[in-house]
Amino acid sequence: MDITDIRFFEREAYLLKPSLLDSKKIEENLKGIKYSGQGRTVDKEVENSNIPYFATTFFHFVFTYDRIPNETELMQHYIVLNQISEDGQFLQFKAKPLSKNGVENRLLRSYPSLVRDFHFFKLCTESKNFDAVKYSLKVDIEDGVDLMIQQNEKIFCVSIFTQTPRAKKYKDRKNRVRHDYKNCFKQIEFSVDLSSKNIVKVSNFLLLSQTHVALLAKQITSYAGSKNS
Numbered sequence: 001m002d003i004t005d006i007r008f009f010e011r012e013a014y015l016l017k018p019s020l021l022d023s024k025k026i027e028e029n030l031k032g033i034k035y036s037g038q039g040r041t042v043d044k045e046v047e048n049s050n051i052p053y054f055a056t057t058f059f060h061f062v063f064t065y066d067r068i069p070n071e072t073e074l075m076q077h078y079i080v081l082n083q084i085s086e087d088g089q090f091l092q093f094k095a096k097p098l099s100k101n102g103v104e105n106r107l108l109r110s111y112p113s114l115v116r117d118f119h120f121f122k123l124c125t126e127s128k129n130f131d132a133v134k135y136s137l138k139v140d141i142e143d144g145v146d147l148m149i150q151q152n153e154k155i156f157c158v159s160i161f162t163q164t165p166r167a168k169k170y171k172d173r174k175n176r177v178r179h180d181y182k183n184c185f186k187q188i189e190f191s192v193d194l195s196s197k198n199i200v201k202v203s204n205f206l207l208l209s210q211t212h213v214a215l216l217a218k219q220i221t222s223y224a225g226s227k228n229s
Helices: 023-031 054-065 071-081 100-127 137-143 165-175 210-224
Strands: 005-009 012-016 085-087 090-092 097-099 132-134 147-151 154-162 186-192 200-202 205-207
Touching: 023 100, 023 200, 023 205, 054 071, 054 100, 054 137, 071 100, 090 100, 097 100, 100 132, 100 147, 100 154, 100 205, 100 210, 147 210, 154 210, 186 210
Parallel strands: 154 186
Antiparallel strands: 005 012, 085 090, 090 097, 132 147, 147 154, 200 205
């Protein structure tokens, strides 16, 4: 592993490493992956359980291997990373055992949006339309922010939502939680129609395109003004 830097600050440690993964390489990864999560059974007990975040597993895998995991890799990484023991058809969480199939089905419903949002992060970074584009897992989980974009010395917190019943339900749930956007100049809800002609399909994954980057850039520019404003 190439290591750029190792930093320690108070009780925290940071490992920095280069990443060669870009939007084109993500698309190449996805050509070899077939998504099978559509129409899977919803296990109400799993859905209502407080289990470790799938995003943590996804981004830990990407950080470690510099590529997108397939479905099997993501599920196995989730079990290993969270030190979950397997007992037949059940996974043993701290609180109680849960159906392995139910957990996998819930994970796979989150999988496409994790891929899509990360691919869009790469598109925004590569576009050079913004002064800086950042992602933080902590900010994503705690505040529902998918991108932090700096433009004219202002920070914009971007939340991406697809126009689907499940996404709208998830958005309403997020909005009921009080978030702290004190470090953001403005919070932007970027709504996306997955049936639009501007969507790019790779294998059976639906990804955002340069058109969406341009739309977001136009929206941010309208708020950013000049550096001194």
